[in-house]
Amino acid sequence: MSFKVAVVGATGNVGREMLDVLAERGFPAREVVALASSRSNGVEVSFGDKTLKCKSLETYDFSDTDICLMSAGGDISRQWSPKIGAQGCVVIDNSSAWRYDPDVPLIVPEVNADAIKGFTKKNIIANPNCSTAQMVVALKPLHDFAKIKRVVVSTYQSVSGAGKEGMDELFSQTRAVFVSDPLETKKFSKRIAFNVIPHIDVFMEDGFTKEEWKMVAETKKILDPKIKVVATCVRVPVFIGHSEALTIEFENPITDEEARDILREAPGCLVIDKREPGGYITPHEAAGEDATYISRIRTDPTVDNGLVLWCVSDNLRKGAALNAVQIAEVLVNRRLIAPRKKAA
Numbered sequence: 001m002s003f004k005v006a007v008v009g010a011t012g013n014v015g016r017e018m019l020d021v022l023a024e025r026g027f028p029a030r031e032v033v034a035l036a037s038s039r040s041n042g043v044e045v046s047f048g049d050k051t052l053k054c055k056s057l058e059t060y061d062f063s064d065t066d067i068c069l070m071s072a073g074g075d076i077s078r079q080w081s082p083k084i085g086a087q088g089c090v091v092i093d094n095s096s097a098w099r100y101d102p103d104v105p106l107i108v109p110e111v112n113a114d115a116i117k118g119f120t121k122k123n124i125i126a127n128p129n130c131s132t133a134q135m136v137v138a139l140k141p142l143h144d145f146a147k148i149k150r151v152v153v154s155t156y157q158s159v160s161g162a163g164k165e166g167m168d169e170l171f172s173q174t175r176a177v178f179v180s181d182p183l184e185t186k187k188f189s190k191r192i193a194f195n196v197i198p199h200i201d202v203f204m205e206d207g208f209t210k211e212e213w214k215m216v217a218e219t220k221k222i223l224d225p226k227i228k229v230v231a232t233c234v235r236v237p238v239f240i241g242h243s244e245a246l247t248i249e250f251e252n253p254i255t256d257e258e259a260r261d262i263l264r265e266a267p268g269c270l271v272i273d274k275r276e277p278g279g280y281i282t283p284h285e286a287a288g289e290d291a292t293y294i295s296r297i298r299t300d301p302t303v304d305n306g307l308v309l310w311c312v313s314d315n316l317r318k319g320a321a322l323n324a325v326q327i328a329e330v331l332v333n334r335r336l337i338a339p340r341k342k343a344a
């Protein structure tokens, strides 16, 4: 069986990564189509050893496309995903537009692949926020063992999480500092070069930001509605790779040794945890990799059953493109979709 796959947002950070991941994993695609805005008509993007010319989403006919990997932001997704789904093409969306819709499964395959069944209601499946995806991959096996009650998470999120404009801003500001040019701030609310910004997405009434709220709501939907989460999300001057410091409180006992053994066996996780200088992972090493890396696992001495750990992953891969392609693989491997022909 082979499928026709469209990638919407193919010129963007996540879209380009999706094309790479599809090619690397040998996804059973008979054809891959690159779509973006009409501004990018004819722009070339790489797909394995081939080059694809971008077409415009606006004029594309989805009637014989099986899967649409969508990463063009919430507004585009709200406008297009229902129309594409209604044409019988399954949309796997990377924006936050559909994540909290009860008729749309929110999936991290290592954690809740079985929840995918409900996708037929809208033909839309949501991919979580990048910070949530890596966190739930690390939490799931620990939750299964000792039942998590509460998680306190602080994130250190790279600028690629804010799209290609975010990466350009870090690059141009860093250069401007070195050549003593004036600094221009467009994408972020304060300068990001040689700085950290405790603000991602918009502020909400209770003082949390939307990014922080997303981590709470999405963990409940994907993993367990009973888990309490409180988050502080921070942008740091790193190009690729999100890091998280997690403080986890459990209902039942769990030692740091047990956690290390459990995480070593857990799907999607790689434990790098030597208690010596450099015996841990940083975003620089996680960039371009698929794993969720876990380091610095230790017992929290301030509560009865607690652990503290450090978790790093490539936000463009597990946080977005890889997770989306893994969802598509679940659809294919479980035979939840079949390739279709163009409507007569």
Ligand SMILES: NC(=O)c1ccc[n+]([C@@H]2O[C@H](COP(=O)([O-])OP(=O)(O)OC[C@H]3O[C@@H](n4cnc5c(N)ncnc54)[C@H](OP(=O)(O)O)[C@@H]3O)[C@@H](O)[C@H]2O)c1
Binding pocket: 008, 009, 010, 011, 012, 013, 014, 015, 035, 036, 037, 038, 039, 040, 057, 058, 070, 071, 072, 073, 074, 076, 094, 095, 096, 128, 129, 130, 160, 161, 162, 163, 164, 165, 315, 316, 319, 320
């Ligand atoms: N970056 C991450 O870590 C991450 C993680 C999880 C989820 N996401 C989500 O993934 C989505 C894309 O993020 P990104 O980082 O790849 O952003 P990006 O680098 O800014 O890319 C945006 C993409 O959307 C396309 N686009 C814009 N307007 C369009 C239109 N009217 N019709 C069709 N395509 C249009 C752009 O095409 P043009 O080049 O033609 O403008 C570009 O390909 C966002 O919803 C984001 O929240 C990102």
